[in-house]
Amino acid sequence: MNRTYELMFIVRPDMPEEDLDKLISTLDTAVSSSGGTMKNVEKMGKRRLAYTVRRFHDGVYVLLTVEGSGGLVHELERRLRVTEPVIKFISVRIDEEQKRLDKIKAIRDARKKVSTAPAAAPPAEGGETTPATA
Amino acid sequence: MADETKAPTATAEAPAASEGHSQRPPSRGPRPGGGGSGGPREGGRKYFRRKKVCKFCVEKIENINYKDVRLLAQFVAESGKIVPRRLTGVCTPHQRRLSSAIKIARNIALLPFAGRAN
Numbered sequence: 145m146n147r148t149y150e151l152m153f154i155v156r157p158d159m160p161e162e163d164l165d166k167l168i169s170t171l172d173t174a175v176s177s178s179g180g181t182m183k184n185v186e187k188m189g190k191r192r193l194a195y196t197v198r199r200f201h202d203g204v205y206v207l208l209t210v211e212g213s214g215g216l217v218h219e220l221e222r223r224l225r226v227t228e229p230v231i232k233f234i235s236v237r238i239d240e241e242q243k244r245l246d247k248i249k250a251i252r253d254a255r256k257k258v259s260t261a262p263a264a265a266p267p268a269e270g271g272e273t274t275p276a277t278a
Numbered sequence: 279m280a281d282e283t284k285a286p287t288a289t290a291e292a293p294a295a296s297e298g299h300s301q302r303p304p305s306r307g308p309r310p311g312g313g314g315s316g317g318p319r320e321g322g323r324k325y326f327r328r329k330k331v332c333k334f335c336v337e338k339i340e341n342i343n344y345k346d347v348r349l350l351a352q353f354v355a356e357s358g359k360i361v362p363r364r365l366t367g368v369c370t371p372h373q374r375r376l377s378s379a380i381k382i383a384r385n386i387a388l389l390p391f392a393g394r395a396n
Contacts, residue, residue, distance in 0.1 A: 194387045194389050232386060234386045236382060
């Protein structure tokens with residue numbers, strides 16, 4: 145059962161860059177060891193928090209896109225919880241929403257094609273019929 | 279044939295219509311159902327409110343994501359509350375997605391639960 149999740153977490157702003165990279169690589173190994181894949185890692189940089197979290201006013205946001213099972217996400221959440229510099233995290237399942245968006249996009253593209261089709265369709269039909277008669 | 283006959287009649291009618299137009303204002307009165315009662319009715323609505331439309335339907339935004347703070351912040355009041363549909367005009371399906379996106383964004387400190395983001 146492969147699902148796509150987004151894990152967003154905030155680390156404290158005074159965390160050194162190397163430590164953050166190390167943390168991400170350990171998460172990466174955890175993902176691959178339990179049969180998932182890390183699809184994307186995005187460091188969104190330092191941002192001001194909307195409210196204070198553990199007395200911090202800003203934090204470094206990191207976004208991971210992970211494909212795997214629910215158990216994998218559970219494990220990642222456990223790891224984030226015990227990692228001291230991580231001040232907040234959230235995991236969101238995105239594959240169903242993505243499926244919905246793809247569906248809407250497909251419908252819209254189909255509609256566009258229908259509107260452009262009348263111009264393109266007649267020559268195509270003519271091309272098909274002539275070989276059949278010949 | 280039909281076209282030829284139609285064209286002259288149309289041209290013949292046009293001047294008549296334009297003549298009629300010039301005469302219309304005084305001739306409105308005797309019309310059935312019009313006339314006297316038409317005048318007072320006009321003063322009924324003083325304020326014309328533009329009909330609100332759903333931003334997401336108009337701009338065809340389907341992807342309401344919790345990370346898109348700029349988009350979500352438009353639908354959050356200064357107090358941090360989600361602005362109701364009746365004020366923003368967002369349609370029900372989109373408001374549903376919008377409110378859940380805002381709630382996720384609040385959890386990860388992108389948007390405030392209460393008060394101004396600072």
